Amino acid sequence: MQKIEHIGIAVNNLEEAEKRFAQLLNTVSYKREVVESEGVITSFFKIGESKIELLAATKPDSPIQKFIDKKGEGIHHIAFEVFDIEQKLRELKTQGFRLINEKPKDGADNKKIAFIHPKSTGGILVEICQEKK
Secondary structure: OOEEEEEEEEOOOHHHHHHHHHHHHOOOOOEEEEEHHHOEEEEEEEEOOEEEEEEEEOOOOOHHHHHHHHHOOEEEEEEEEOOOHHHHHHHHHHOOOOEOOOOOEEOOOOEEEEEEOHHHOOOOOEEEEEEOO
């Protein structure tokens, strides 16, 4: 793992959350992006070398909406940047981690992503990501 790439925060209302975080972080969101496959719209804030990703559902059956319905708004996941996502997935599986995604998929912000099940990480949903070339 190279670094914490971002922290994902599930929100009900993206516009309100963007205003709140812009004030809190004293910067504006640099990017909004819809990820159709996940039923989510994202908004990114850059803080030093890391990012905050706000996630709002675009449909009622999206994973983010299910998360909010079950747990409420708040931290959804922590993402770590890796050099080679496919190698890292093989390594994690060999080490006994339970993978949600055995193969990387397209994510927001020009990344290939995969998730590790929270049951393998002490209750934290972990995302690993690699910049697309």
